[in-house]
Each structure stands twice: as C-alpha cells, then as structure tokens.
Amino acid sequence: MVNHQPESPRELERHLRPTARTAISWARLCAAVQAQSTSGAGQDLELTGVSLNPQTVQPGDVFLAISGAKRHGAQFLPDALANGALAVITDAAGQELIGSQAQVPMGIVPDVRAIAATAAAAVYGTDAGTPELFGVTGTNGKTTTTFMIRSLLEALGRNTGLIGTIEMSVRGRIIPSVLTTPESTQLHGLLARMGEQDVQAVAMEVSSHSLSYNRVAGLKFAVAGYTNLTQDHLDLHGSMEEYFATKARLFEPERCEQAVVLVDDQYGRKLAENARVPVTTLSLDAANPAAQWVVDELAPSGLGHAFTLRHRDGHRLALRTGLPGLFNVANAALAVCMVLASGVDPDRLQQVLDAHDPLSLSVPGRMQVISEQPVAVVDFAHNSDALIKALGSLRPGDGGRRIIVFGATGERDTTKRPDMGAVAVRNADIVIVTDDDPHDEDPAQIREQVAAGAQAEIDAGGHGVKLYNVAPRDAAVEFAVSLANPADAILVAGRGHEVSQEVAGIDVALDDRQELAQALSKHGFTPLSPIAQTID
Numbered sequence: 001m002v003n004h005q006p007e008s009p010r011e012l013e014r015h016l017r018p019t020a021r022t023a024i025s026w027a028r029l030c031a032a033v034q035a036q037s038t039s040g041a042g043q044d045l046e047l048t049g050v051s052l053n054p055q056t057v058q059p060g061d062v063f064l065a066i067s068g069a070k071r072h073g074a075q076f077l078p079d080a081l082a083n084g085a086l087a088v089i090t091d092a093a094g095q096e097l098i099g100s101q102a103q104v105p106m107g108i109v110p111d112v113r114a115i116a117a118t119a120a121a122a123v124y125g126t127d128a129g130t131p132e133l134f135g136v137t138g139t140n141g142k143t144t145t146t147f148m149i150r151s152l153l154e155a156l157g158r159n160t161g162l163i164g165t166i167e168m169s170v171r172g173r174i175i176p177s178v179l180t181t182p183e184s185t186q187l188h189g190l191l192a193r194m195g196e197q198d199v200q201a202v203a204m205e206v207s208s209h210s211l212s213y214n215r216v217a218g219l220k221f222a223v224a225g226y227t228n229l230t231q232d233h234l235d236l237h238g239s240m241e242e243y244f245a246t247k248a249r250l251f252e253p254e255r256c257e258q259a260v261v262l263v264d265d266q267y268g269r270k271l272a273e274n275a276r277v278p279v280t281t282l283s284l285d286a287a288n289p290a291a292q293w294v295v296d297e298l299a300p301s302g303l304g305h306a307f308t309l310r311h312r313d314g315h316r317l318a319l320r321t322g323l324p325g326l327f328n329v330a331n332a333a334l335a336v337c338m339v340l341a342s343g344v345d346p347d348r349l350q351q352v353l354d355a356h357d358p359l360s361l362s363v364p365g366r367m368q369v370i371s372e373q374p375v376a377v378v379d380f381a382h383n384s385d386a387l388i389k390a391l392g393s394l395r396p397g398d399g400g401r402r403i404i405v406f407g408a409t410g411e412r413d414t415t416k417r418p419d420m421g422a423v424a425v426r427n428a429d430i431v432i433v434t435d436d437d438p439h440d441e442d443p444a445q446i447r448e449q450v451a452a453g454a455q456a457e458i459d460a461g462g463h464g465v466k467l468y469n470v471a472p473r474d475a476a477v478e479f480a481v482s483l484a485n486p487a488d489a490i491l492v493a494g495r496g497h498e499v500s501q502e503v504a505g506i507d508v509a510l511d512d513r514q515e516l517a518q519a520l521s522k523h524g525f526t527p528l529s530p531i532a533q534t535i536d
C-alpha cells in the first residue's frame with residue numbers, strides 16, 4: 001500500500017538513519033551477531049549502516065541477505081554492491097547462491113532475520129538505549145491510539161516521535177511510511193535519529209507481521225497496549241489462536257516493562273490473565289469487575305463522546321474525544337491509561353486534558369467527516385469488525401439510510417471477504433461493493449466474493465437491503481452520492497488516508513476523500529472545507 005507520492009526506497013531510507021555516522025568494524029559486528037566470517041579479510045573495515053533490502057542499501061552498509069518467502073536476498077547481492085554495500089551477512093543457502101562471487105567480506109549465521117536487530121543496534125548504538133517507547137497492538141485501533149498517545153505526550157510538553165501506518169514523525173517532521181512497523185534495521189536507525197534529535201517518547205504501532213518477522217527485536221517498550229483481536233491476516237497466521245499468540249509476544253517481559261489491556265474481548269482477558277509483566281486492565285463496561293479502569297458516564301459530545309475514566313480505587317478523569325464512534329472512546333481510554341502507566345501524575349494529566357483537548361485530534365482517513373448533510377465519512381475499516389463498528393457509529397438524520405461503499409484487498413486473507421459482505425448487509429441499507437487494492441488478483445472476482453457473502457445474507461435474512469456491484473471505485477463513490485438524500489449517511493470504507501490504489505503492480509492515483517468531496521459537490525451537496533490533505 002502506498003500512502004504518499006513516493007521517494008524511492010533508497011531516498012526514503014536516508015531518513016531512517018542517524019545523521020551523525022557511527023561506525024563499527026567488521027570484526028566487531030561479526031562478534032556481535034556471532035557470524036562466521038568466510039575469510040580473514042576486511043577485519044578493520046568500518047561499516048556505517050545495515051540494510052535487509054538491497055534496494056535500500058546506502059554506501060558503507062552491511063547487506064543482510066535474508067531467505068524470504070519468495071526469494072533469497074543473496075540473489076540480489078549485485079544490487080546491494082552497486083548501491084555501496086561493503087560486506088554481506090547471509091545464511092548457508094545464501095552462501096551457496098553467492099558461491100565464490102562475493103567481492104566483499106561475507107559472514108554466515110543460521111538465521112539472518114534473527115540477528116538483524118542485533119546488527120542494527122550495534123551499528124546505530126541503540127543497544128545503549130532508545131527514547132521511551134509506547135507500543136500499541138491489536139487488529140484495529142493502533143493508528144488512532146498512537147496518534148492519541150502522541151497528542152497527549154505533546155500536550156504534556158514532551159518531544160515526540162511516531163511510527164505507524166499513516167506516517168512516521170520526528171518532532172513533527174514527517175517521514176512517509178511504507179509499512180505499519182518498519183523492518184528492524186530501519187527501526188533501530190530511526191530510533192537513533194530520534195535520539196539525536198532529543199525525542200523523548202515514541203508512540204508506535206506494532207503489527208502482527210512485525211512480531212512474526214522479528215521486526216521489533218532488540219526493543220523494550222515502556223508500555224505495551226492491546227486494543228482488540230478480530231479476524232484479519234489469517235493468510236499469515238493460519239488461525240485466530242496463532243494470530244493471538246503472535247500478538248502476545250509483545251507482552252513478554254523481554255519486550256515490555258508493563259502492559260495496558262482492554263479486557264472487553266476473550267483475547268484481552270486471556271492476555272491479562274497470562275501476562276508475566278505488570279498489567280493495567282481497562283473496560284468500556286462500567287460494571288466490569290475484572291477491570292481496574294472503566295469508562296463511565298458516557299455521553300455524546302459533538303461528533304464524539306465525553307466520558308469519565310474511573311479507577312476502582314476511586315480516582316477519576318474527565319475525558320472527551322471529538323472522534324466519532326464508541327471504538328474511539330476505547331482508543332482514547334487506552335491512550336490515557338498507557339500514558340498514566342508510564343508514570344504521569346493523573347492530576348497533571350487532567351490539567352492537560354482540560355487545557356488542550358488532546359483527544360479531539362483528526363486522524364487522516366479515520367472516521368474523517370467529509371460532509372454533514374448527508375453525513376459522508378471516509379474510514380479505514382477493512383475487516384468485518386471495523387465495518388460493523390464504523391457503520392454503527394454513523395448517525396443518519398430522521399428517516400435517513402446508511403449507504404456503504406467498500407471492497408476487499410487482493411492477495412490478503414481471502415476468507416474474510418464473504419463475511420465483510422454479510423456484515424455490510426446487516427448494518428447498512430444500501431451496499432455498494434467495489435474495488436479496494438486488487439494487487440495482482442482479478443478485481444471482478446474479489447468483488448464477486450464479497451457480493452456473494454452480501455447476497456447470501458440478503459437471501460437468508462430477507463432484509464430489504466439494496467446491493468450493487470460497481471467499479472471502478474471512483475464511479476462507486478459517485479454512485480453512492482447520486483443515491484443519497486441529505487438525511488442519509490455514506491461510509492466509504494477501506495482505504496482511509498491512502499492516495500493510490502495498487503492495480504496489477506501499478507499505483508493509480510485515488511483518494512477517497514477527494515472523490516467523495518467532488519461527488520458531493522457535483523450532486524449539489526456541500527463538502528466541509530478544506531478536506532484534510534495528505535501529508536507532504
């Protein structure tokens with residue numbers, strides 16, 4: 001998924017390194033990662049960076065040639081050398097591929113991914129410490145919660161960093177994101193850069209992919225937070241139990257000092273029960289006896305909610321978030337509990353909440369309101385649970401209908417498609433199935449799988465729901481608006497902040513927010529102005 005008009009991976013990589021070049025000798029690096037050097041040459045060679053990807057290698061790097069799911073990085077050694085790699089670390093399979101062709105010192109380890117973070121920490125010096133890290137994991141809510149944590153920390157006067165799906169930032173300077181959680185080599189480089197710039201605290205999304213691929217190795221989170229777990233990414237994890245076990249790795253004592261866990265689903269409760277680190281528990285249910293903090297006195301406030309966060313010892317904080325949806329109450333409460341868990345005094349936090357309203361921020365493409373009549377919202381919901389919650393949080397006017405435009409991503413968890421169709425039917429009045437990122441899959445086939453789930457639900461339930469299959473996506477958005485009355489609510493779901501759609505390897509410019517605003521104007525409605533633009 002491409003979020004920004006791209007710099008090349010190599011240009012981007014420059015932002016993910018400290019500006020002062022630190023160096024380590026080849027001999028010390030091999031010792032740090034227990035690599036067997038294939039010759040005695042180059043012991044004093046100075047290495048200034050580490051890259052897992054030949055396309056991001058910078059001059060002076062050691063290239064880590066991994067055995068990937070599709071290819072072996074060793075096949076691309078010539079690219080790494082052309083970009084300035086001075087040494088390579090690989091495994092036995094890589095050694096065989098490279099043979100005697102290595103024109104640089106080569107080290108061999110059993111598993112390259114397993115040593116990547118250690119190598120990067122040794123080169124960039126992050127083994128000596130990083131800014132305070134707040135890590136958020138869970139199927140949904142990571143981006144929003146990390147934005148909220150950053151906003152709270154800034155309101156408290158801290159210098160902050162952010163790492164996640166929409167962007168990375170270093171004291172407000174934005175670096176485009178490619179992955180939700182970057183590779184470990186990039187993370188250590190970026191954290192070293194943040195340290196150089198006196199960043200004190202970093203809010204970071206920790207995806208299940210990153211836990212699976214060892215990307216957060218070598219980091220210790222001051223506070224790790226859990227939002228929820230619902231079906232997604234089963235293409236990678238195979239089963240929900242495996243998905244949960246992967247997420248749970250963030251909460252191991254080697255990875256975090258303490259945890260804050262929403263215990264409103266079975267996985268959160270299991271996580272809290274089995275944790276071997278101190279845990280703070282949180283629930284949206286004011287009567288939940290298992291939770292230390294609960295949300296109470298919930299009331300609508302603008303598009304969002306005001307509520308009390310109440311501790312079982314009697315402590316209370318008065319909170320407000322302007323973001324729509326009950327799930328954003330959960331995200332806000334989690335963000336506040338994580339900041340409290342880091343040791344911030346509750347009274348000081350209350351002053352800051354009152355003075356700055358830091359939970360009423362705008363998160364690009366997350367329940368982003370494009371117009372009020374009809375209510376037209378762009379959201380990143382791209383799995384069943386998020387669709388249910390996003391649709392549930394829409395408030396149409398009297399007699400108004402819920403209209404949804406969405407699709408499913410190609411080459412990702414295909415099992416969720418029919419269910420996404422079914423939940424759309426259960427929670428909307430007009431369902432328009434369209435394309436998401438088809439990648440290399442046939443878009444018509446993806447739409448049919450989603451629409452089949454929707455049709456089966458209509459057939460089973462006799463709902464009076466209207467179902468349409470419309471492509472391309474901009475036409476589907478316009479079609480939705482053409483059907484709308486001022487009292488209706490339109491949700492364009494799945495792509496959020498993204499500004500291009502990947503179709504058969506080509507990035508086609510498409511921003512749901514712009515498409516929706518244009519369609520609204522064309523059909524005589526008034527979009528809110530200005531629509532938040534993508535970050536440049």
Ligand SMILES: CC(=O)N[C@H]1[C@@H](OP(=O)(O)OP(=O)(O)OC[C@H]2O[C@@H](n3ccc(=O)[nH]c3=O)[C@H](O)[C@@H]2O)O[C@H](CO)[C@@H](O)[C@@H]1O[C@H](C)C(=O)N[C@@H](C)C(=O)N[C@H](CCC(=O)O)C(=O)O
Pocket residue numbers: 052053054055066067068069070071072073074076178179180181182183207208209210213
């Ligand atoms: C599924 C997944 O995460 N795959 C990651 C994994 O790929 P892989 O092990 O299959 O590697 P591979 O493609 O076989 O390539 C092996 C090596 O050859 C190199 N190569 C490969 C092909 C080529 O043409 N040229 C080339 O140089 C690669 O750079 C790599 O060094 O290791 C690669 C190198 O680090 C990553 O780039 C790649 O992430 C891909 C780009 C990706 O799209 N990941 C997504 C799914 C992801 O991680 N998403 C999560 C969030 C998910 C969510 O919540 O929605 C994230 O944290 O971003």
Ligand SMILES: Nc1ncnc2c1ncn2[C@@H]1O[C@H](COP(=O)(O)OP(=O)(O)OP(=O)(O)O)[C@@H](O)[C@H]1O
Pocket residue numbers: 138139140141142143144145165180205207227228327328330331365366367379380381382385386387389390496
């Ligand atoms: N706490 C939550 N529970 C359920 N759904 C949520 C929650 N927070 C946000 N959502 C929904 O999920 C979508 C994605 O939210 P967000 O980007 O904050 O989550 P994420 O975990 O970062 O997602 P991803 O990993 O896919 O980038 C939102 O657009 C919204 O529809």
